[in-house]
Amino acid sequence: MIELRDLTKTFQTEGGPVRVLKGISLTVQKSEVFGVIGRSGAGKSTLVRCINLLERPTSGQVIVAGQEITALRGRALRQARHSIGMIFQHFNLLSSRTALENVALALELAGRSRRAARAAAAPLLELVGLADKRGRYPAELSGGEKQRVGIARALASEPAVLLCDEATSALDPETTQSILALLRDINRKLGLTVVLITHEMQVIKEICDRVAVLEHGEIAEMGPVFDVFTAPTAEVTRRFVRDLVDRELPANLVARLNARPELGGNPVLRIVFRGPSAHSPVVAEVVRQFGILLNILQATVDYIQGAPYGNVIVEAIGGEQDVARAIDFIRGKDLKVEVLGHVAGDARAVA
């Protein structure tokens, strides 16, 4: 549905040219929710604005629904923009128009009469759950409601693609959830292709099918959200994932962790649950089968796109042989086990 080919963007600033995008190539499938994540300054906002040519790329091509957008100008470009909806971080609603009139604006701009536009806007407000707020001005709406109006407005011209530029970044977590649920719902109902840029891992985790991690104007990593998040390869992705699943060990445990097993003490293991075995009671099985004790020092289970992803850190208390066999057993379940070190004495007191 969307194809970016070797997209670059260089801004001329007083301090010389700044290369914001350095050759981005990616393809977004039809009806997919595609996320782009990056820290501020990574170029993600420029990237999404290049798709509807709010920003004209310095080089490269943008192809949406088989049409090369980068080849268009003037009238043809404006026409093409009718099939690419966009929502914004700060909503960008006209303060002088009511919720209904804001939605109608999109239709008026597409050439419909004021009256026809208003009539067509009403069902869209209903779709986003704001039928009762149609006569309210943006100043009278909450952030979440404003973004719902923004979504209704973006959908008014029946676009094939919806671009979301940090659409939830100005909203509180609860409102973010409801907006994401709405986007997901619309994506499913209308088969709309969604490109979403954000700096929040939570947003990607919640609704994206695939994700591209952007750093310094380049794609550091790209793939299905679950894969990218549970097995990150790029450093920047690891840092993002850390936000989501706290993989840092508690400082007091780290202080007591000994990397040399010959000094004795109990091994500390990190077990990563992903895939089908994440559902089975592995810890209980190990305890029963090998007669060792597993003292849980830290554990998190997260759901990414509905699939569980767990991270458990345990102190294994038992005979050396038993522990080694237990580790083999867990590995046999296709789970990742890593010996982080050994703790002498009573790690339970630490935990």
Add this chain to the structure above:
Amino acid sequence: MSPAMLGLLLDAFLETLVMVGISSALSAVLGLPLGVVLVATSPGHIRENAIVNRVLGAVVNAGRSTPFIILLVAIIPFTRLVVGTSIGTAAAVVPLTIAAIPFVARLAEAALREVDPGLIEAAQSMGATPLQIVLKVLVPEALPGLVAAITITVVTLIGYSAMAGAVGGGGLGDLGIRYGYQRFLPEVMLAVVIVLIALVQVVQSVGDRLARRLNKRLLRSQQPSA
């Protein structure tokens, strides 16, 4: 004050209303589009054009910096060309309008520049033409500011119209000078000043109310009740 004097005062008041009314309307009609062009052609805006922007900017600045009393005399030939005479209320409308156009343009430019660039961007993302952006986004969003700009212009024109008496334009200022000052009738001078103050007060408060009513950025509870 004698009934005859009151009659003169009334006539002068009506002349002032005519002069200010017509020149305000004309300068709004001509100055607002000029303000739109000044904004739209500015760097990074919807129709960036450095040459047009600079030339218009220079012309507007020239108009703004010419003292009104000089403009009044300097454009007498032009006035005669437009209204056929250089004396009288109709003749006064010409220099008043010419002086007010750049004034309106600059105030309108300032008001239009206040419109959030995000709104323009949103309209562009919806495939809006530059004209649609002006008519459906810039002007409606800047309307409270534009109303305030027109209000200031009207008040300024009331002041200028007193000077227009110098070309026989009549009006309150003319009355005040000829009767109040030259014929030593301080009560006429006082009456003229009081009427002018009242007129400015009325114009300003009507303008303020209208601007507030149009400003939807405030919640309804903060707006004056209808």
